[in-house]
Amino acid sequence: MKLSSIGYLFKEGFKNIWNNRMMSLASVVVLVSCLIITGAAALISVNMSTLISKVGDDNQITVFLEKELSDLDSVRLGSEIGKIKNVESYRFNSRSDVLKEYRKSLGDDIYESMQGDGNPFGNEYKVRLKDLSKYNDTVTQIQKIEGIEKVSDRSDVAGKLTKLNYFVTIVGSWVVLILAVVTLFIISNTIKMTMYSRRFEISIMKSVGATNSFVRIPFIIEAMIIGLLSGLLASAALLGMYNPVRNAASGIIGMIADSTLTFDQIWLPALTVMSVIGIMIGLIGSIISISRYLNKEGGSIIGK
Amino acid sequence: MIHLENVSKVYPNGTEALKNISLDIKQGEFVFIVGPSGAGKSTFLKLLIREEKATFGKIIVNGRDLMKIRKRKIPYLRRTMGIVFQDFRLIDKMNIYDNVAFAMRAIGTPEKAVKKRVKYVLKLVGLNGTEKRRPNEISGGEQQRVSLARALVNNPEILIADEPTGNIDPERSFEIMKMLVEINKRGTTVIIVTHEHDLVKKFGGRIIRIADGEITHDEFIHTKYQPDKLSDSPENTETDNSEEAENI
Numbered sequence: 001m002k003l004s005s006i007g008y009l010f011k012e013g014f015k016n017i018w019n020n021r022m023m024s025l026a027s028v029v030v031l032v033s034c035l036i037i038t039g040a041a042a043l044i045s046v047n048m049s050t051l052i053s054k055v056g057d058d059n060q061i062t063v064f065l066e067k068e069l070s071d072l073d074s075v076r077l078g079s080e081i082g083k084i085k086n087v088e089s090y091r092f093n094s095r096s097d098v099l100k101e102y103r104k105s106l107g108d109d110i111y112e113s114m115q116g117d118g119n120p121f122g123n124e125y126k127v128r129l130k131d132l133s134k135y136n137d138t139v140t141q142i143q144k145i146e147g148i149e150k151v152s153d154r155s156d157v158a159g160k161l162t163k164l165n166y167f168v169t170i171v172g173s174w175v176v177l178i179l180a181v182v183t184l185f186i187i188s189n190t191i192k193m194t195m196y197s198r199r200f201e202i203s204i205m206k207s208v209g210a211t212n213s214f215v216r217i218p219f220i221i222e223a224m225i226i227g228l229l230s231g232l233l234a235s236a237a238l239l240g241m242y243n244p245v246r247n248a249a250s251g252i253i254g255m256i257a258d259s260t261l262t263f264d265q266i267w268l269p270a271l272t273v274m275s276v277i278g279i280m281i282g283l284i285g286s287i288i289s290i291s292r293y294l295n296k297e298g299g300s301i302i303g304k
Numbered sequence: 305m306i307h308l309e310n311v312s313k314v315y316p317n318g319t320e321a322l323k324n325i326s327l328d329i330k331q332g333e334f335v336f337i338v339g340p341s342g343a344g345k346s347t348f349l350k351l352l353i354r355e356e357k358a359t360f361g362k363i364i365v366n367g368r369d370l371m372k373i374r375k376r377k378i379p380y381l382r383r384t385m386g387i388v389f390q391d392f393r394l395i396d397k398m399n400i401y402d403n404v405a406f407a408m409r410a411i412g413t414p415e416k417a418v419k420k421r422v423k424y425v426l427k428l429v430g431l432n433g434t435e436k437r438r439p440n441e442i443s444g445g446e447q448q449r450v451s452l453a454r455a456l457v458n459n460p461e462i463l464i465a466d467e468p469t470g471n472i473d474p475e476r477s478f479e480i481m482k483m484l485v486e487i488n489k490r491g492t493t494v495i496i497v498t499h500e501h502d503l504v505k506k507f508g509g510r511i512i513r514i515a516d517g518e519i520t521h522d523e524f525i526h527t528k529y530q531p532d533k534l535s536d537s538p539e540n541t542e543t544d545n546s547e548e549a550e551n552i
Contacts, residue, residue, distance in 0.1 A: 207387050211376070
């Protein structure tokens with residue numbers, strides 16, 4: 001292809017959007033609607049995962065050490081806990097710190113009387129796990145360490161959170177995938193309609209000796225611009241709705257405010273991903289649709 | 305320039321459109337392809353521009369073997385030809401200038417050259433001053449002249465016109481034919497498919513008659529028509545070989 005053609009083809013791509021403005025508008029409306037639905041599903045899924053993951057992070061287990069264990073032995077035991085693969089972090093809580101936690105409920109008098117040898121608590125560790133689904137295995141490994149009295153049993157909560165996270169990830173992925181396929185189908189049909197309305201133009205281009213790439217490029221550029229524009233509009237709409245919806249949801253469930261992604265965290269990825277998806281849909285849809293006409297010749301393009 | 309040897313075309317539905325035809329068209333010839341509807345005239349043209357591939361035989365056009373030509377080379381074959389359609393095939397969204405310029409831009413001609421050539425060709429077909437108008441704002445005859453200008457703009461070696469006067473009134477048809485004769489005088493091979501016997505008789509030239517997929521006549525008719533006399537009308541031209549013409 002000659003260099004002089006490239007500028008012309010780009011100009012044609014832009015010009016075609018205006019010349020075929022009704023079809024362009026229809027394509028943008030369809031694509032924006034599909035991208036908003038798919039994008040909303042993706043955002044809900046990502047936020048649910050973040051929420052569950054944060055709840056999971058807070059769900060630390062407590063490892064109670066034997067009361068007789070000295071502070072030195074307790075520290076040594078802590079390093080044993082740290083060696084277990086699924087342990088993300090562990091924090092030492094001395095018996096006097098544990099007693100302090102109960103100071104308010106016990107009252108100052110009782111608290112004072114429990115100081116020193118009267119302290120009924122032993123040292124303990126607050127342990128966070130990397131993967132909650134491996135809760136049982138990790139607890140068993142911890143229990144095997146000598147000097148441990150017991151481990152707080154939160155297997156029920158861990159199990160439920162793991163299942164919920166798995167459910168949200170799987171369902172969210174399927175919803176997004178199905179919506180993406182539906183979007184591609186609708187867009188492909190919209191592009192086919194555009195191509196059909198311009199089959200005459202394509203047949204003339206071919207009859208005067210235009211190469212297939214010369215015919216194809218303005219359509220592809222046009223579809224990519226429409227895709228980009230739709231991606232930008234859809235992300236603007238989604239981002240515009242994000243904070244109001246998030247605030248409303250936080251009003252109902254308080255933890256949403258702290259445990260979901262903020263506007264600042266999502267605007268750039270959302271804008272980028274949706275613009276790229278819009279461009280890709282335009283690119284793939286137009287390549288598939290125009291190939292149908294490029295493989296035909298003369299009158300058969302316009303159905304004669 | 306054009307060489308067909310034992311060419312047959314059978315469509316997938318079994319229709320035998322052309323049966324074992326052979327002919328040669330030399331550079332600078334003025335040829336009418338005539339015959340009734342369904343005789344195989346359109347198939348003949350489609351084979352020449354490689355819209356269809358012959359089932360059997362050999363076709364050489366402008367030095368290219370159309371039985372062996374690669375798909376990606378077909379556009380380059382078509383650039384050596386200009387095609388005029390019965391239904392003009394102009395793009396309504398484009399003005400007259402762009403409709404003609406389109407054929408040059410489609411083959412990557414620089415804009416400066418496009419401007420110069422389009423202006424010249426529009427003047428040649430008598431359409432200077434109409435550049436900004438749209439196809440739906442001009443008459444059928446003018447639309448066909450735009451179509452002719454588009455076919456000529458790339459300076460083709462062969463001009464193929466498929467029923468060029470089919471959709472326009474007799475007076476305008478005569479004007480179009482005069483232009484085709486003048487183009488031929490400048491050295492371009494002109495092939496016209498038509499069923500309008502009057503025009504064939506008035507203008508003469510090589511007449512190839514196709515009937516039922518076969519060439520039944522291939523002869524030359526002389527007329528007294530002089531293309532230089534642009535004021536000529538169909539009424540004041542005479543046919544020399546009137547007997548031959550009656551047989552077309």
